[in-house]
Amino acid sequence: MLCYANAHELVRRMQAxxxxxxEITRAVLERIDEVEGTVGAYVNLCPERALETAGxxxxxxARGTDLPxxxxxxxxxxDVICMQGMPTTCSSRILENFRPPYDATVARRVIDGRMPVLxxxxxxxFAMGSSTENSAFHITRNPWDTERxxxxxxxxxxxxxxxxxxxxxxxxxxxxxxxxxACLCGVxxxxxxxxxxxxxxxxxxxxxxxxxxxxxxSVRDCALLLGAISGHDPLDSTSLDEPVPDYAASLERPVSxxxxxxxxxxFTEGIDGDVRESVEAAIDQLVSLGxxxxxxxxxxxxxxxxxxxxxxxxxxxxxxxxxxxxxxxYRSKSADQASDASAIIALYENTRAEGFGDxxxxxxxxxxxxxxxxxxxxxxxxxxxVRTLLRRDFDAxxxxxxxxxxxxxxxxxxRIGEKMDDPLSxxxxxxxxxxxxxxxxxxxxxxxxxxxxxxxxxxxxxxxxLGEEALLRLAYAFEQSTExxxxxxxxxxxxAA
Amino acid sequence: MRIDVAHIARLSRxxxxxxxxxxxxxxxARIVDYVDQLQEVDVTDVPPTAxxxxxxxxxxxxxxxASLTNEQALANAPDEARGYFKVPAIIEEA
Numbered sequence: 088m089l090c091y092a093n094a095h096e097l098v099r100r101m102q103a104x105x106x107x108x109x110e111i112t113r114a115v116l117e118r119i120d121e122v123e124g125t126v127g128a129y130v131n132l133c134p135e136r137a138l139e140t141a142g143x144x145x146x147x148x149a150r151g152t153d154l155p156x157x158x159x160x161x162x163x164x165x166d167v168i169c170m171q172g173m174p175t176t177c178s179s180r181i182l183e184n185f186r187p188p189y190d191a192t193v194a195r196r197v198i199d200g201r202m203p204v205l206x207x208x209x210x211x212x213f214a215m216g217s218s219t220e221n222s223a224f225h226i227t228r229n230p231w232d233t234e235r236x237x238x239x240x241x242x243x244x245x246x247x248x249x250x251x252x253x254x255x256x257x258x259x260x261x262x263x264x265x266x267x268x269a270c271l272c273g274v275x276x277x278x279x280x281x282x283x284x285x286x287x288x289x290x291x292x293x294x295x296x297x298x299x300x301x302x303x304x305s306v307r308d309c310a311l312l313l314g315a316i317s318g319h320d321p322l323d324s325t326s327l328d329e330p331v332p333d334y335a336a337s338l339e340r341p342v343s344x345x346x347x348x349x350x351x352x353x354f355t356e357g358i359d360g361d362v363r364e365s366v367e368a369a370i371d372q373l374v375s376l377g378x379x380x381x382x383x384x385x386x387x388x389x390x391x392x393x394x395x396x397x398x399x400x401x402x403x404x405x406x407x408x409x410x411x412x413x414x415x416x417y418r419s420k421s422a423d424q425a426s427d428a429s430a431i432i433a434l435y436e437n438t439r440a441e442g443f444g445d446x447x448x449x450x451x452x453x454x455x456x457x458x459x460x461x462x463x464x465x466x467x468x469x470x471x472x473v474r475t476l477l478r479r480d481f482d483a484x485x486x487x488x489x490x491x492x493x494x495x496x497x498x499x500x501x502r503i504g505e506k507m508d509d510p511l512s513x514x515x516x517x518x519x520x521x522x523x524x525x526x527x528x529x530x531x532x533x534x535x536x537x538x539x540x541x542x543x544x545x546x547x548x549x550x551x552x553l554g555e556e557a558l559l560r561l562a563y564a565f566e567q568s569t570e571x572x573x574x575x576x577x578x579x580x581x582x583a584a
Numbered sequence: 585m586r587i588d589v590a591h592i593a594r595l596s597r598x599x600x601x602x603x604x605x606x607x608x609x610x611x612x613a614r615i616v617d618y619v620d621q622l623q624e625v626d627v628t629d630v631p632p633t634a635x636x637x638x639x640x641x642x643x644x645x646x647x648x649x650a651s652l653t654n655e656q657a658l659a660n661a662p663d664e665a666r667g668y669f670k671v672p673a674i675i676e677e678a
Binding site for chain 1: 587589592593595596597598599600608611612614615616618619620621622623625627630631632633634635636637642644652656657659660661662663669671672673674675
């Protein structure tokens with residue numbers, strides 16, 4: 088099926104004149120028509136726009152114009168990335184009718200890269216969540232088992248790629264929101280080094296942790312898409328002014344002699360037996376390819392979740408203060424007759440009460456609490472100090488190893504509704520992914536098997552700052568030496584029982 | 585740990601019913617109990633990390649550049665009048 092082909096194969100076939108960008112886009116749109124009613128990966132679709140881009144690519148190719156590497160490959164964009172004139176909702180009521188007056192830098196790169204944009208992918212509201220159940224509009228189902236969640240917050244992006252509803256997708260990762268859904272949906276997801284990819288036009292959740300990154304079905308596609316979106320951006324002062332390597336070019340370099348750190352703290356209680364077995368087998372596989380296993384310790388790991396939920400919520404409480412019903416977005420209709428300062432306060436309070444979902448309210452309040460008078464030192468400042476310790480754990484590890492190998496998620500995809508009434512247990516499902524955000528380092532999730540119930544498991548590789556090449560090279564060697572990436576979900580389409 | 589949710593909700597500018605307040609109070613208390621384990625970490629002489637990847641201040645030339653037009657800036661406004669964002673009257677007419 089064309090909708091399940093990899094981007095690099097499609098590019099080759101377009102270049103050879105065997106396929107047009109319009110044929111590919113149409114095939115993916117047909118797949119969307121077939122399974123979207125079941126999966127619910129998108130909040131907004133823009134088929135005309137996608138076909139128009141594809142048509143322009145075909146015309147340009149016919150004229151012999153040089154085209155960017157991923158020209159004509161259809162992509163889903165997480166609805167947290169601003170695209171001019173298209174609704175950008177963050178899956179929130181408060182931004183339901185918001186149409187950004189500008190493009191995010193990454194959106195610009197996608198447009199300049201001539202990738203047909205299929206639509207905006209569903210997510211947990213404001214990227215807060217691990218299951219995509221916090222979307223204000225609808226849930227997204229895991230293509231491997233539609234009674235289960237796809238992970239989150241980039242659940243729509245991962246499910247779209249897993250279901251053949253997109254060839255490529257963009258997600259964002261603040262505490263695992265690319266890697267965890269990629270893992271649970273059996274696809275590849277990479278969170279770049281903080282600053283590798285511009286955040287300009289990415290709706291802010293936690294500005295010191297957020298990064299945009301690729302979700303794809305193969306490591307090579309991941310390398311290509313990462314290359315397309317990376318690089319310095321004067322519009323983002325935290326963007327790194329470092330050259331962007333040709334990530335795809337170094338994929339086939341040998342991995343023999345590379346040192347892989349296995350942290351004891353990531354294989355303790357709470358990890359599912361099948362997950363543990365698959366990840367251990369994946370590490371053994373890397374060793375059989377010539378990599379060297381080194382047992383390491385990341386001693387502050389047990390404090391990562393607590394640190395994260397202070398730092399991320401503090402930043403969120405500040406970032407989300409902008410949703411006030413005045414400049415853009417939803418405004419409460421409940422009128423206040425007072426004509427003094429209380430009227431505007433009531434406008435803010437009602438707008439935010441009606442516009443935000445429960446998880447967003449919880450996090451705003453937790454962050455406000457951590458920053459409030461009397462608690463700042465005990466919570467926020469202390470969390471920033473523990474963050475230093477977590478970062479030092481990785482600094483020390485990378486003195487000895489080239490990358491760290493561990494699980495992505497302690498369990499496979501859980502059932503819809505299972506954790507909705509227990510926010511803390513939902514937070515604990517991020518335990519293996521959040522340290523990378525706190526330390527600013529890159530991480531990739533690559534499929535490494537299925538559980539006995541047929542649910543995908545991912546291997547996570549974490550690298551030193553700007554160590555994406557090493558991660559991709561190891562992930563590629565692993566992928567190419569195993570069959571995990573060739574298995575597709577059995578997803579019943581329209582009309583099926 | 586008991587959290588004064590009414591106070592925090594007010595600081596957060598989120599209106600809340602009694603029922604919601606009770607619901608959030610129970611959930612937030614459990615989360616705060618969990619994050620309280622940070623109190624056991626020895627952070628003596630450990631500096632805080634606000635940004636993991638060290639960056640120095642970034643400057644650019646102070647030159648005027650094109651920006652959003654008034655129309656673009658107001659395009660998403662819930663209410664506007666005469667080129668301004670409109671909010672409820674907060675000062676009585678003289």
